[in-house]
Amino acid sequence: MHATWLTALIAAETVHSLATPPLGYDRRLLREVFDKRSSNESQSSCFTAAAPSTVAPKANPWAPLTPDESLSVWNLLHDAISGLNLTYPTEAKLTDNYVFWVDALHTNKSNVLPYIDGDAPFPSKYARAIIFEGGKADPDSQEYMIGPLPVSEETKIEKLDYIYNGPSGGSVPYNARYFDGPRNTATEPLIVSIMSNISDITAAMFQGGVYYGSKDNRTNLSLTSGTPQSFDGTTAFRNIMFRFPGPASYMTPLDFFLLIDCTGTDASLYSLKGFVTNEKFYPTIADLRTAFEAGEIAMEYDQTKDADWALVDYKPELGVRDLEERLAPSTLELGGKRYKLDKENQYVEYMGFSFYVSFSRTLGLMFYDIKFKGERIMYELSMQEATAQYGGNQPKAANTVYHDTYYQLGTEMGSLVEGFDCPWGSTFWNITYPSYNTTRVNTNSICIFEADMNFPLSRHRTSSSNKFGFSNFGTVKGAALIVRAIATVGNYDYMFDYSFHMDGSIEVIVRASGYLQSSFYFPEQGKFGPRIQQATQGSLHDHIITYKADFDILDSTNSLQVSELKAVNQTQPWFPELGTFEQMEMEVYNMKEEAQFNYAANNQAMFVVLNPNATNIWGEKRGYRIVPGRSDIHLSTLNSPWSLKNSEFAKSHLAVTCQHDNEPFANSVQNINLPFTPQQDFSKFFDGENIDGEDLVLWFNLGMHHFTRSEDVPVTLYTEAYSSIVFAPQNFFDRAQDGDLRNRRWIQVDSEGTLTFEDYGIGLDTCPIVLEEPTALLGGVGTL
Incomplete structure (x- = not known):
């Protein structure tokens, strides 16, 4: 379909006064009033119009390279x-x-x-x-x-x-550096030599599956190996798993693993460490062949070669849903965009908020100088690492820990599909990054849009003793500006949302979709995940997304206040019949030293970053509260050899440190291959420094314990693989920041039943909309 016409003929409300009681008003009369306003409304404010421009107060000092x-x-x-x-x-x-x-x-x-x-x-x-x-x-x-x-x-x-802070600064041992093309090429001859030698075994085990090299036409198996591939840089190894190739190869693993030693730059010294199949280890080709000829390693299940079931396309065999032929609802900016942009400086203004956006090839989106109504809340808000650690009874699952910055997560932020990845009419920005002696452009990889929150920001109906049941009613429209990017790193599509709410709150959300890194199915190994296909088991794993929030509440002198809810026994003389009884009260104090810590049990502690030298009109310290949202977790395994010291940032819900220019990142991009002797050891950030009244950085973790399931096929769903946190004003203002919003309705009923309906001049615009498919954003050079 090349064009879809969607005409939004929505009537606009107006201020009016009716004598009809609210419980029995004439809906047709109201409709006529609204329709009259609608017929006179200009139809020029279509949601496709560009955002108004603004000029950043200063040039962006955090901008990427030109x-x-x-x-x-x-x-x-x-x-x-x-x-x-x-x-x-x-x-x-x-x-x-x-x-x-x-x-x-x-x-x-x-x-x-x-x-x-x-x-x-x-x-x-x-x-x-x-x-x-x-x-x-x-x-x-x-x-x-x-x-x-x-x-x-x-x-x-x-x-x-x-x-x-590691022993060698910016130097990483050769054996621990990124496993790139030349290193893969160097290990290929050894792999080919070994696999060619046992092609009769693999063909018998895996429906003719053989590996003679990636460029050999006889090859019909693919291989993969995860990280880490070293412990401390003194040696290097690859734990290789074989799969059936294709677009869904992550979902078609085979029960065959080749373990090799690939230490150093002399590939002639690389060697076989052994094979794993049927949950048994065979150190030599001779050992494997002996077991094969004795009939000890036949497969109980054949892996499916047809991976159509794992593709994200329409599956009519699942049935037909009534009315699904209609276009689904969407957020539409009918009245025109309400945010302003300085595209050159990547600067945004929205409903009191202002901030700069930047981009890193490893970290993706970064936000700086976040202000609300002219006052700074944060100096920096950025993702620091996306960690995934697996568990299993096979080498690939047991061995695997991913740090996605190692794979340059930011460069994998690809083009977004209008109307599906982001609402129709969103603003789209490109990302650029160096690629050898050129600059690569990923088109439309960031989207910015204002979203209807589908719930009011605030509301209340005041009851009355009159016969009509209430005297006044107010409700305020809920909306937020969202900046979004999606990074496809290997098998997972991470969606990063940064939401700026009308009340001054900031919400960070991450979602995960995409293919599971699955394992071959063994009935007796259900503790690592369920069977999800013919010969495929979902692999249990954690997703931990680490963020940095450099708070500057008004200035760089901040404290972290803790208010603990405690159940206490006490007496009160006006309740003599109760004697001693239990009730809750707060114990309030400021944290004194840098620390890694977790949310309190039952969430019975509130953490607030505040300015100890600034108060609101009521004398309360001004600050922002840390509000845990959905699925705020940390890494399950705290002493795994695969993540021993290189993933310390993922092992607590929260951490607080003093800001230092030499501690800009929680991790280093090549840390994954150094679990024993990391280049960046986050635990070293905590050296007893005082944090009360200092320049503070909050590090926080979002994520999911991924209890895999059949519904992860074909891909994990964003609805449940979802984690969030909110930073909300806590006495930062003198009152809630919703009174100055005109997008509201105020209804009053007097003693005679006269209804006064106030819309403050904000109606519903009428806008004929043309949606063209495919959208322009799908053209150009970039990464989908």
């Missing part, structure tokens, strides 16, 4: 004068030096505040680059900082060590 900056940094790194002796990445071997990626280096807060709040010059901008240095006597991965930008005679290339 294409010119990226190219100039690339050229400088490859200039002979740099002394880095670099090979172009697509031509590189293990023993070469080459650039892995380039991105903007975070700008230190201490440099930004004098600029954003005062008259200091624009802070210096730097790039960061990870360079794999296989050509060194002791090969490693080294991170560099390049700046100031733009590139000039003053620009330097220096090791970037100061943001890491």
